[in-house]
Amino acid sequence: MITAENLSRVYEMGKVTVHALRGVSLTIQKGEFVGIMGASGSGKSTLLHLLGLLDKPTEGRIILGGIDVKDLTDRQRTRFRLKRLGYVFQDYALVPELTVEENVFLTSMVRGTPKEEYLAQSHQILDRIGLSDRLSHKHNELSGGQQQRVAIARAMVNRPEILFADEPCANLDSESSRNVLDLFKQINQEMAQTIVMVSHEDWHKRYFNRIITLRDGEIISDDPPS
Amino acid sequence: MLTDLRVSFFLASRGILRGSRGSLYLTVLIIAMVFTNMIFMPSIILGFIKVAEDQIITYQTGNIIISPHGDERFIEDVSSLLEKVNRIPGVLRASAHYGTGVTLRYKGNSIGSTVVAINPDDERLVTDVYQKMSDGDYLADGENDEIIIGIHTSGHKDPSLDMGVTLGYVKAGDEVIVEYTNGVSKAYHVKGIIETGSFYADQGAYITWDELESVFDRKVDYATELIIKTHPGTYEPEVKTMLYRFGIREKVQTWQDILEEAMGRAVQNFSMLNSITVVVSLIIAIVVLFIVIMIKTLNSRRQIGVLKAIGVDKNIIIHNYVFQVLILTTLGVIVGTALVESMVAILTVYPFQFPDGEVTPVVAASDLVNNTIMLYVASFVAGYIPAWQVANEDILTAMRS
Ligand SMILES: Nc1ncnc2c1ncn2[C@@H]1O[C@H](COP(=O)(O)OP(=O)(O)O)[C@@H](O)[C@H]1O
Ligand SMILES: [Mg+2]
Numbered sequence: 001m002i003t004a005e006n007l008s009r010v011y012e013m014g015k016v017t018v019h020a021l022r023g024v025s026l027t028i029q030k031g032e033f034v035g036i037m038g039a040s041g042s043g044k045s046t047l048l049h050l051l052g053l054l055d056k057p058t059e060g061r062i063i064l065g066g067i068d069v070k071d072l073t074d075r076q077r078t079r080f081r082l083k084r085l086g087y088v089f090q091d092y093a094l095v096p097e098l099t100v101e102e103n104v105f106l107t108s109m110v111r112g113t114p115k116e117e118y119l120a121q122s123h124q125i126l127d128r129i130g131l132s133d134r135l136s137h138k139h140n141e142l143s144g145g146q147q148q149r150v151a152i153a154r155a156m157v158n159r160p161e162i163l164f165a166d167e168p169c170a171n172l173d174s175e176s177s178r179n180v181l182d183l184f185k186q187i188n189q190e191m192a193q194t195i196v197m198v199s200h201e202d203w204h205k206r207y208f209n210r211i212i213t214l215r216d217g218e219i220i221s222d223d224p225p226s
Numbered sequence: 227m228l229t230d231l232r233v234s235f236f237l238a239s240r241g242i243l244r245g246s247r248g249s250l251y252l253t254v255l256i257i258a259m260v261f262t263n264m265i266f267m268p269s270i271i272l273g274f275i276k277v278a279e280d281q282i283i284t285y286q287t288g289n290i291i292i293s294p295h296g297d298e299r300f301i302e303d304v305s306s307l308l309e310k311v312n313r314i315p316g317v318l319r320a321s322a323h324y325g326t327g328v329t330l331r332y333k334g335n336s337i338g339s340t341v342v343a344i345n346p347d348d349e350r351l352v353t354d355v356y357q358k359m360s361d362g363d364y365l366a367d368g369e370n371d372e373i374i375i376g377i378h379t380s381g382h383k384d385p386s387l388d389m390g391v392t393l394g395y396v397k398a399g400d401e402v403i404v405e406y407t408n409g410v411s412k413a414y415h416v417k418g419i420i421e422t423g424s425f426y427a428d429q430g431a432y433i434t435w436d437e438l439e440s441v442f443d444r445k446v447d448y449a450t451e452l453i454i455k456t457h458p459g460t461y462e463p464e465v466k467t468m469l470y471r472f473g474i475r476e477k478v479q480t481w482q483d484i485l486e487e488a489m490g491r492a493v494q495n496f497s498m499l500n501s502i503t504v505v506v507s508l509i510i511a512i513v514v515l516f517i518v519i520m521i522k523t524l525n526s527r528r529q530i531g532v533l534k535a536i537g538v539d540k541n542i543i544i545h546n547y548v549f550q551v552l553i554l555t556t557l558g559v560i561v562g563t564a565l566v567e568s569m570v571a572i573l574t575v576y577p578f579q580f581p582d583g584e585v586t587p588v589v590a591a592s593d594l595v596n597n598t599i600m601l602y603v604a605s606f607v608a609g610y611i612p613a614w615q616v617a618n619e620d621i622l623t624a625m626r627s
Binding site for chain 2: 049052054055075078079080081082083085086087089093095096097098102106107109110112138154155
């Protein structure tokens with residue numbers, strides 16, 4: 001599903017050169033729930049951004065669904081993200097002027113889905129995550145855990161091939177974190193959704209079925225959880 | 227493309243409806259003010275010009291004026307010319323004038339002036355001066371020894387109202403002495419005082435044609451000018467063409483020609499002033515909208531990054547902001563039009579008082595349309611540039627902000 005070969009990412013900041021990733025290779029199969037773990041600054045987000053087509057590697061290549069993404073124009077990358085990838089960010093990143101429902105169907109609207117269809121889809125998914133009574137609420141009328149679940153609904157509404165999540169529980173208390181992680185697990189198991197999630201919390205390990213650990217921009221282990 | 231525009235519009239409408247109310251009202255108000263400013267100043271100037279036009283037509287030249295050609299001093303054969311002109315389609319009536327330089331004397335005051343001989347019956351059909359007698363009456367055909375004088379020559383009761391030298395408050399029934407250049411000096415009974423509000427008409431003095439002939443002691447069949455009133459709704463330049471076609475050899479000018487000659491520079495200055503007002507207004511509109519959208523986009527950098535990350539094309543994002551400015555401009559134009567219309571309504575009831583008359587603003591539909599279009603173009607530019615700048619930012623840079 002995704003193959004990354006020898007990825008490296010170098011940040012040039014004036015005279016300082018930061019090697020955020022140094023030659024990372026990996027393959028992720030459909031249906032996996034991959035946890036990318038490691039200390040802060042180890043390159044987890046950088047790797048996720050490269051795999052999710054939000055950034056370009058300094059070296060190496062990425063094959064996504066059979067396509068070498070280097071060949072895509074910026075516009076095609078945007079299209080690709082819209083149609084085939086989903087994202088959940090640490091701080092939920094909901095559009096503040098939109099209601100819960102509108103946030104969820106926005107990308108379907110961009111894809112040109114007919115209105116009845118995208119309304120039905122978003123209602124269905126919000127129902128599933130238990131927020132169907134919050135359709136016309138604004139983001140600031142929801143708790144952090146609820147907002148993150150809306151963000152997951154937004155990412156899932158288009159049934160992406162891969163769902164990327166960068167520390168989705170970092171801003172949540174443990175109760176809400178557990179809720180969110182349960183939701184990911186459920187999506188992964190019931191829908192065979194491929195998920196790549198960054199985390200640095202040890203207790204998240206039990207949710208993943210594969211754990212890739214980074215240190216200083218290199219993979220130091222790639223195992224199923226013990 | 228259509229889908230993209232629909233999404234942009236969706237985002238824009240939500241952005242406006244659910245964004246800051248205060249900033250919405252302020253922005254709309256500023257655009258409304260800019261619009262008012264663009265429309266109002268020219269409308270006053272247009273009103274001013276309109277008053278000048280009306281007065282020239284109504285009290286001075288009629289719609290068309292015929293004067294001697296080149297270095298001729300007189301129009302010859304006036305009686306047959308009048309007959310001819312009066313038969314031309316579009317002409318309501320022509321009236322001959324014979325103007326001559328005189329000295330007027332009253333109670334020790336004397337001033338140089340021009341006395342114009344008229345046929346009052348003709349003149350009544352051409353100008354409305356006869357309706358504007360502030361004292362006494364208008365002349366009648368065949369009257370001798372009578373004169374009517376404009377208020378700027380006769381003088382007001384209160385001298386502070388006078389503009390320039392006067393005879394010192396002449397009233398109907400008084401006697402003034404008129405000295406002609408041919409040596410004749412004669413006492414006249416003042417039959418009336420003219421006060422039209424038009425500066426030139428209120429400077430003259432008038433006698434009848436018969437009186438002129440008795441002063442010159444011969445038949446006078448020549449004139450210094452012919453003024454013509456056309457039928458209401460007639461386009462004067464067409465009548466002018468007609469006059470030439472009917473063989474008139476003299477110089478024919480419409481009131482438009484006269485106004486251009488008399489006010490050419492002034493009108494040029496006015497339109498210059500209008501252009502400056504419009505340009506300044508547009509710059510204000512551009513700057514305000516630019517700042518509003520820049521603040522909006524800079525505050526939404528992270529969110530714009532997120533939208534791009536989840537697959538929303540940057541053009542959708544740019545057009546979102548462009549739609550927002552266009553909506554703001556539309557609201558501004560609506561409020562602005564309401565403001566202009568109410569100001570015009572108020573000023574129609576309580577006009578500005580000017581020496582030449584009452585000035586009410588005249589809003590030209592073309593100005594409304596042109597300024598609206600210019601405002602839309604300006605706001606498009608003002609919205610597009612900042613939105614383009616932020617939307618082209620690298621996704622991760624934007625998201626980190
Ligand atoms: N935009 C950037 N410019 C410069 N250095 C960066 C940038 N992004 C990340 N880095 C550096 O790259 C390294 C890896 O960062 P990151 O992938 O964010 O780590 P993690 O997500 O594991 O905490 C860090 O040393 C970080 O300081
Ligand atoms: Mg990180």
